[in-house]
Amino acid sequence: MALSGGAADRGSHSMDKSITLPPDEIFRNLENAKRFAIDIVAKVRSFDHSAKETDGDPLYEISVQEEITARLHFIKFENAYIETCLDFIKDHLVNTETKVIKATVDKEDEMTCLIKGCNFVLKNIPHEAFVYAKHADSEFRFQNTHPDIFPYLLINIGSGVSIVKVEAEDKFERIGGSSIGGGTFWGLGALLTKTKRFDELLQLASKGQHTNVDMLVKDIYGGAYGSLGLTGDLIASSFGKSATTDKEFSKEDMAKSLLHMISNDIGQLACLYAKLHNLTRVYFGGFFIRGHPVTMHTITYSINFFTKGEVQALFLRHEGYLGAIGAFLKGAEEDNPNQYSWEENYAGSSGLMSASPELNPVQRARSGTFDMLEMDRLDRQLVNLPLLQDPTSYIPDTVDLTEDALAREYWLYCFEDALDGVVKRAIASQKDQPEAVERAEKFRQKYRHKVQTLRHQPFAYGSLTVRSLLDTREHCLNEFNFPDPYSKIKQKENDMALKYYLKFGFEQAKQQLQERPWLVDAYNQWIERLKLSSVLTGNSGPALNDVTNSELQILTERIAAMDPVIHAALKEDRLALVQNGSSSPCLDLSRLDKVLATVVRERGTDLVIIEGMGRAIHTNYYAMLSCESLKLAVIKNSWLAERLGGKIFSVVFKYEVPSKAQGQH
Amino acid sequence: MALSGGAADRGSHSMDKSITLPPDEIFRNLENAKRFAIDIVAKVRSFDHSAKETDGDPLYEISVQEEITARLHFIKFENAYIETCLDFIKDHLVNTETKVIKATVDKEDEMTCLIKGCNFVLKNIPHEAFVYAKHADSEFRFQNTHPDIFPYLLINIGSGVSIVKVEAEDKFERIGGSSIGGGTFWGLGALLTKTKRFDELLQLASKGQHTNVDMLVKDIYGGAYGSLGLTGDLIASSFGKSATTDKEFSKEDMAKSLLHMISNDIGQLACLYAKLHNLTRVYFGGFFIRGHPVTMHTITYSINFFTKGEVQALFLRHEGYLGAIGAFLKGAEEDNPNQYSWEENYAGSSGLMSASPELNPVQRARSGTFDMLEMDRLDRQLVNLPLLQDPTSYIPDTVDLTEDALAREYWLYCFEDALDGVVKRAIASQKDQPEAVERAEKFRQKYRHKVQTLRHQPFAYGSLTVRSLLDTREHCLNEFNFPDPYSKIKQKENDMALKYYLKFGFEQAKQQLQERPWLVDAYNQWIERLKLSSVLTGNSGPALNDVTNSELQILTERIAAMDPVIHAALKEDRLALVQNGSSSPCLDLSRLDKVLATVVRERGTDLVIIEGMGRAIHTNYYAMLSCESLKLAVIKNSWLAERLGGKIFSVVFKYEVPSKAQGQH
Incomplete structure (x- = not known):
């Protein structure tokens, strides 16, 4: 319910x-x-x-x-x-x-x-769908959501099975179904094992050996049935051994056999309907599935068997x-x-x-x-950046921590280690509110629990990434009403920066940088092609100490008052400020503010600059755009710097030009 | 075995x-x-x-x-x-x-x-395949064998299920299968009911009410689920009621539910494979089917449900x-x-x-x-008469006694009534063999038993027809070594006829006929188009007192010796004698001697004359030929004469000209 x-x-x-x-x-x-x-x-x-x-x-x-x-x-x-x-x-x-x-x-x-x-x-949850692989390194392989989710097949396994073809938002048809579903597993299972609870039946099944109950091909033929392409271990007849044997069968074995029988059957039906209707995306749901590894495994196995890998069984987190x-x-x-x-x-x-x-x-x-x-x-409505080379294959995140155990271990440790600092920052941001300490403590508990959960179940929210760890922290901070712990620090620093704007020259700033050549260095190429007419985009909501669009608006105005170059650019609309729709220290280019996408398209944008570790390293490092792009960052984390082959505070200046063929994609 | x-x-x-x-x-x-x-x-x-x-x-x-x-x-x-x-x-x-x-x-x-x-x-047994309809007037509807039996789908339901596509004599492929088959019915049935015998399980099932165990659509929704096109009585979940109910379920109900579950599942799989491979002929076999009305009914029901009548479930007598x-x-x-x-x-x-x-x-x-x-x-090899207008729709028999209860009752009575005479005839034909009496008595018992069986199971050998009753009698006579009880009578009568050949003129013979107009009378049209170049064809083996090809050869030779017209025709090959491949008093134009078919094709035959009650009334009365045809008979049975609207000894002279369009078929 x-x-x-x-x-x-x-x-x-x-x-x-x-x-x-x-x-x-x-x-x-x-x-x-x-x-x-x-x-x-x-x-x-x-x-x-x-x-x-x-x-x-x-x-x-x-x-x-x-x-x-x-x-x-x-x-x-x-x-x-x-x-x-x-x-x-x-x-x-x-x-x-x-x-x-x-x-x-x-x-x-x-x-x-x-x-x-x-x-x-x-449509709305990235990494909603996943492939299940029991014996693989990462049990769950999350799928990037295709921009166009239609058409797809939904196999809903409740008491019975409904097979529904979905062609558009309001266009679907129940093209098939079966009475052999979750209710059959439950009902027959209860009759066979006297176990009345569905979950207990699944647990019995997970411990059983179906080969004790099922008749296999090799039980009939002594081995494989080669000429028909049937392996010896294939189930020839579910419960076939109980037809003629007088022995008692264990509850576990019977439950397992039942599970196989039902899963294989549904798997085959799903494949046949998918083939008949030429559909490759097949999602499975209903209480029979609902996150149960046993049923996801048997369904996946069955789909792989019947389609020889042509169709993948997809499950949904929610x-x-x-x-x-x-x-x-x-x-x-x-x-x-x-x-x-x-x-x-x-x-x-x-x-x-x-x-x-x-x-x-x-x-x-x-x-x-x-x-x-x-x-x-x-x-606001979020859409793809129109300049993505191939929206269907775009993956915002550079490293999937569900697949990279070493990186996962490091980052989980790192975020847990940083928690004290975040809690202090949160309290400090609301000094005037005494109960902030209590709320900050609750935040600590909640976030630590999340991190610990993710250590054991890295796939709990889809693909685990530095981005999702950062976002989770932001969500938890918000949950306990710390909407912007860095607001005052940012305020102070922006204030300071403005004051020094004219004194602190660009050349001076450059001298603060690591000596060239940088870790990745395409600075010269970049200088070659510079020209002006820019869209400056900041976050719609606060995240860490990143500048938000509102702050950017104020700052730009103030700079324009001091700097004739900026003033002219704003006035002539050669410089536009548009929010990006994000409230994360990272950036998902497939979920950007629709207005930004429109501006990008209308202005014929031919260069995208992505700046900062969150946006250019943790995410988008491998993003392929259909125009030139710069990905800029200073690696402020020694572990990551080392991993990339550099040292802490290494500079990344990645300049990419799409190949002609890809650019027209 | x-x-x-x-x-x-x-x-x-x-x-x-x-x-x-x-x-x-x-x-x-x-x-x-x-x-x-x-x-x-x-x-x-x-x-x-x-x-x-x-x-x-x-x-x-x-x-x-x-x-x-x-x-x-x-x-x-x-x-x-x-x-x-x-x-x-x-x-x-x-x-x-x-x-x-x-x-x-x-x-x-x-x-x-x-x-x-x-x-x-x-290929070899007409009416081998049938459609099963439990509640119809005739439980079995036999299918005319299509001249080309390929391609077809064979669903073999043994312990498990094999789904095989057959495309040619030596070309087949197992395109699918399922572990939910007869072994599952047997095995799960044994576990649920403690009944170990397959047939007993089927008997239990035939007495059960699956609705006590299965969850129906109306059990969930209170009625039909209209928008999805699901009726209230549809099984939503097999054994769904046993998932949550604590009550005891009867063996009969569980067996019935199991039977439905398995049959429906196989039915759906069969339909999907048939559709995927574009096959309309789907045969079911294996020990799960093997003539069991319960399983044939559930499979048929399932196929009708899933294909909405587009595909028929076909079963095989053998x-x-x-x-x-x-x-x-x-x-x-x-x-x-x-x-x-x-x-x-x-x-x-x-x-x-x-x-x-x-x-x-x-x-x-x-x-x-x-x-x-x-x-x-x-x-000899039997083939279609090349002059059949549409070999796929040709049905030799005029009346299907499995569908016509009144006619069936009459003819079964008629054949039983005639049995004494046949037995006498058989004994008389082998006067020199004393043990013939005993054999004739065994023949009587066997044939009477066949007739009685057919009274209760008219479909025992496919479509019951006057032809099959006659053929069965011939087979039984042969079984007890009465290969040709009429041989001596025919010999005597032929002898007599030859002797009177010149004395007994054609005009004289005509006067013996019923006065015109006849019951069916197209004599005048026929006379209009007569021309000469004939193939005379007789039975290959003896049947009743019908002339055989061997007898015909001798007779024709003898007549030729007396009659210059016949002599010239034979000599100039305007008259040819070819056996027809049959040993029946009736005639199946789809199973004729291959040599006859060749002669017919080579000579460009443009008229077919079919003579006698067995060949022109009981069979072929409605046969459509691509050339002109005459169907001639004297109705020597008052019941049949009355049924056709005439009296005993009524003459049938049916002259048919194919329409142009049909002729080119």
Whole structure:
């Protein structure tokens, strides 16, 4: 069961947005639920500096204010808690005007909701889909979301199986189905093993040997059946051995055989429908799948077997929420939710595999019962940078930490090690608020728990990257109302920089740099082609000490007042300032503000400069653009510098010119 | 298990070819088994009449002689009797030079044998394939064999399921399969019901209510799921109710649910593979099917459901023999068995559904255990008459007695009623052999038993027709060595006719006919177009008192000696005598002697005259030819005459001219 509602109204009652288990506290959180939540955000506002320059005044004013934002908050819990939940709804939520609770869905709409939800997560959550490989180094291989998610096949394995072809946002068809599904595993399993719980049946299955129950090809032919291309280990007949043998079969073996039987069958049906309809993207969902490694493995195995690798079985991280998300979207159609972009909130979402019976069984008993997903609605629609050479193959992140164990170990350690500093920074940023210490402590606990979870389940939020670690930290800071811990430092430093703007010359600045040649050095080529007409883009929201677009606006104005070159450029519109839609120290070029994309296209941009470790090293280092590009950074981390073959504070100046053929792509 | 061997060598030891149950007698029959059997046949031989006409001498001589013919004899029995069988083989058959026993097949050849056998029965046994319709007037709808049997899909449901695409005699591919097959029904069924016997499980299933165990669409949604096109009664989840309910489920209900689950699954797979490979002919076989009405019904239902009627599930009457037939054909490849045509021997074959657990359960205990199939190899290859307008839609028989209950009742009565006369005739034909009485009595019992079986199981040998009743009688007569009971009568009558040939004029003969207009009268049109150059064709073997080709040869020669018109025609080859390949009082124009077909093609035949009730009324009355045709008969049966709207001895003179468009077909 899933409930969709808004996030907590933390502005009025409490600054604590954390959702703490167990159930009574979960439901307490619902009390504040409404579709539109109020967040605490930090804003900057310029003073009027036109009259005279006042030395003592700060450059701009920082205000913390409440802002209405849209957040979807989904909680998934076992039916055992349904009464607790309903009681709570009755006592607290009924007749509350502004709150929207969608707990049931009209029967005609169930499939529609499922598809709407599926489209939503595929469009809005990067690394939503993954390939499962039990025995590979990384158990989960996350797929970059294709810009056009259609057409695809959805195999929903609930009690039975529905096979649905989805061709467009509102165009889908149930092209097939089967009565042999999760209910069959559960029902037959219960009859055979007297075990009534689905998860227990799966656990039995994970311990069993199907070969004790199934008749294999080699049991019939003594080996492979070569002329037909059948290997000896292939199951010739599920439960075939129990037809003629009188012996007792173990519960584990029978459960395993049943699991194989059902998974193989669904796998074959899926392949046949995919082939018949010429579809290569096949997603599996429903309670039979829902993150269970055993079923994902058997389904994957079956798909590989039947398609000889031509089709991959894809699973969804948020598969369990599709129906609820779809129900919300359907209910909120007057708000036209599809016109916005959304983002998974790592602080409010419990992540993949928290319910896995195999991993962290202790944790399972707690958080497996309640899974959560929070989706933030962004103010603006995010789209691809039009200059990406091949949007379908673009991967923002340079290193996938789920695949690189060494790098993962380092970065997790690094982020945990830096936590004290971040906590101190957060407290220092809100000195006037005494309870900030308590909130900062909660932030520490939450983020440390996230890092520890990621150590054991690196795939919990899709591909683990430096970017996702940074974003998770930002989300957790926001969760405890530290929207911009660096705001005052930035304010002070910007102020200082402005003051020294005229004194501190460009040549002087250059001398501070490492002596050339740099670690990567294409400076000369770059100088060759410089020309003017620029779009300067900053983050839409705060992240670390990175400049935001609002700050940039104020700063540029002030510089223009001092510097005739900048003044002329602004006036003649040769210099434009546009926000990028991001609130991360990193940059995902497939999720940029639509306005920025329009400006880039209209101005015929022929050079992209990406600056900073987060944007040019951790992300986009390998991004291929269809125009020239510069990726600039100083490596401020000795481990990373060493890994790249340099030393700390090495300079990266990467200049790339696309080949002609690729440029026309 | 199936054994293939030759028929009994009845010439030397006994005139009794009947196989009597129980087992000890079955196996006794094996003693005489070899691939080539010796049959008693009746032959005619002309005397030398060239010198002078001797009034007292008969026209020709009749001799009964032994002739080596090829016959396949398959016995199917339960494994319980395997030792009896093997003992017998050891004691009687081993080291007997001329005998061939194929009891096992190399594993690599199993599928090859199956396909060879399938091709064989499809090509050689008319009405081999049928559609099953449990609730229709006629449970079985037999399919006319398409002249080109390829390509087709064979779904073999043994322990598991093999899905094989067959494109030519030696070209097939296993394109799919499933581990959910008969072994799964048996194995899971045994675990759920503690019933170890497959047939008992099927009987349980036939009494159960799957809706008690399965979760239906309406159990979930309260009714149909209209928007997805799912009816309320559709199974949403097999065994879905046992997942959450604590109640006990009956063995019958569980077995039924299991049967539905497996049948539906196979049905869907079959449909998908048929669609993917663009195949419309889908045959089902294997021990899961093997004539069981319950499984044929569920498979048919499933195919209809999944293809919305586009593909029909076809079953084979001799499905259980495919492997054994294939093994024989493989072993006999030096004899090139595919160059011959073969014919099911109705006397030696036990027919469909003798093993049905639902029908005649008493009989089942006896003959269900032992099923038999005898196939006679014909001397000549049979092909379509080249003048058939559309060989694919040609149906030899005018009335299908499996569909026409009234006609069936009449004809079964009629044939039973005539039995005394036939027995008398048989005895009279072998007055010199005292044991003929005993043999004739055995013939009576056998044929009466066949008729009685057909009364309850009209579909036992495919479509029941007057032709098949006549052929069965001929086969039974042959079985007890009455190869031509009318030979002496024919001899006498021919003799008489020849003597009166010159005295009894044509005009005189015409006066014996019913006064015109006849029941069907196109005599005038016919006279208009008469011209000469004829092929006269008679039966290859004896049937009732019909003239055989051998007799015709002698008669024509004798007439030519008297009649200059005939003499000239023979001499100038304007009159040719060619046998038709048939030994039936009826005529199947799709199984004619290849030589006749060649002569017809070479001479550019533009008129076909079919004469006699058996050939022009019971069969071919509606046959559409691409040239002009005459169908002539005197209705010698008052019931039939009345049915056609006439009286006994009514004349039928049907003259048909094909329409231009059809003629070019």
